[in-house]
Amino acid sequence: MGVVHRCVSDSRLLNHLLQLLAMTLQNEKPELEVRKTELLKQEEDLKIQLAKLEESLLEVSVCLLLTVCHWCFFCSS
Numbered sequence: 001m002g003v004v005h006r007c008v009s010d011s012r013l014l015n016h017l018l019q020l021l022a023m024t025l026q027n028e029k030p031e032l033e034v035r036k037t038e039l040l041k042q043e044e045d046l047k048i049q050l051a052k053l054e055e056s057l058l059e060v061s062v063c064l065l066l067t068v069c070h071w072c073f074f075c076s077s
Contacts, residue, residue, distance in 0.1 A: 026033050
């Protein structure tokens with residue numbers, strides 16, 4: 001039980017230290033917070049773009065597959 005309690009305590013301590021670090025950085029270097037926000041927005045935009053590209057690729061792949069199957073059907077007749 002002591003090991004579990006220690007892990008939880010260590011985890012909480014780490015969480016508090018990370019929060020303290022974030023607050024210190026925000027106070028000392030507010031431009032980093034602005035940059036972080038910009039990067040997170042850019043990441044979300046890129047994820048959306050990637051999802052659209054994956055969907056488009058899937059649609060093209062299905063069309064190509066159907067075209068090949070259609071061509072094979074007529075060639076084998």
